[in-house]
Amino acid sequence: MFYYYGRKKQIIRHYPPPNYDTIIEPFAGSAAYSLYKDNWQKNVILFEKDKKVANIWDWFINEASVKDIKKLPDLSVGEKSSEFLHIIHAATKMAFHFKTIKVTPILARNWEISKRVFADNLYKIKHWKIINSDYSEAPDIIATWFIDPPYKGESGMGYRYSSKMINYTQLSQWVLQRKGEVIVCEGQCADYLPFKPLLELKGIAGKISKEVIFYRSTKSSTNEQLNLF
Numbered sequence: 001m002f003y004y005y006g007r008k009k010q011i012i013r014h015y016p017p018p019n020y021d022t023i024i025e026p027f028a029g030s031a032a033y034s035l036y037k038d039n040w041q042k043n044v045i046l047f048e049k050d051k052k053v054a055n056i057w058d059w060f061i062n063e064a065s066v067k068d069i070k071k072l073p074d075l076s077v078g079e080k081s082s083e084f085l086h087i088i089h090a091a092t093k094m095a096f097h098f099k100t101i102k103v104t105p106i107l108a109r110n111w112e113i114s115k116r117v118f119a120d121n122l123y124k125i126k127h128w129k130i131i132n133s134d135y136s137e138a139p140d141i142i143a144t145w146f147i148d149p150p151y152k153g154e155s156g157m158g159y160r161y162s163s164k165m166i167n168y169t170q171l172s173q174w175v176l177q178r179k180g181e182v183i184v185c186e187g188q189c190a191d192y193l194p195f196k197p198l199l200e201l202k203g204i205a206g207k208i209s210k211e212v213i214f215y216r217s218t219k220s221s222t223n224e225q226l227n228l229f
C-alpha cells in the first residue's frame, strides 16, 4: 500500500496464490501480498508490532476517505517532515529511526505516486483488520499465512523490531504449527526452515541478493501435510 523498506511489491508475483478464504500477514509492513491481484477480497488480518506502522494501517482501514487522501498536501523538495508516513517513503532501513526527514526530489515524487495509489486502492482494504501486536498473538486458525519477517542477519536490521529481536528457532516452531498453508519469505542467511531458492535480485552496484521460500500446506480435514511447492 505504501513505500516500505523490505516490501514485496516488485516480486510478489513469484509467491503462490492463496488457497484459503483468510489471509494472515503476521509481519504486515505494507502488506504487498494481501493487496496483490484479487487477494484483497479475502478476509485479511494484519499483525504489525511497530505501533507507528500499525497506526498508518488503522488510519487507512478505519478512518480515511478518498477525500481525506486527496487533501493530503504535496511535499516540496527541501522541506522537512516529521510525519512517519512521509519518512518511510524514503524506503531505507534507517528511516525507522529518523525523527524528521528532508524531502528529496525522489521522496516528493514517491509521495505523489503514493497518494494516487492510496486513493485508488482504499476501497480494497476497508474490510481488513489490523492488530498492533507480536506475530505470536495471531489466532490459531486455518488460513493462508504469508510470513515475511525481518530477514535473519544484516538485511533484517533497521526495523524498529529488527532481526536482532527475533528468536528464529521459536519462529520456525510457530510456523510449523500453523493450520492451512504457510508461505515464508527469507534471504540467504535463513537456516531455520528447509527453504528453497525462489529468485535472485540484482541490487545496487550489481550486488546479487537471494530470495528463498518455505511453503507448506496442511490438509485440515485429514491433518495430512502436503509439500506442494
Ligand SMILES: C[S@@+](CC[C@H](N)C(=O)[O-])C[C@H]1O[C@@H](n2cnc3c(N)ncnc32)[C@H](O)[C@@H]1O
Pocket: 004, 005, 006, 007, 008, 009, 026, 027, 028, 029, 030, 031, 032, 033, 047, 048, 049, 050, 053, 133, 134, 135, 136, 148, 149, 150, 151, 159, 160, 161, 162
Ligand atoms: C519484511 S517487513 C514486511 C514487509 C511486507 N511483507 C511488505 O510487503 O511490505 C517485516 C515487518 O515485520 C514487523 N515486525 C518485526 N518484528 C515483529 C514481530 N515480532 N511481530 C510482528 N511484526 C513484527 C516489522 O516492523 C516490519 O514491518
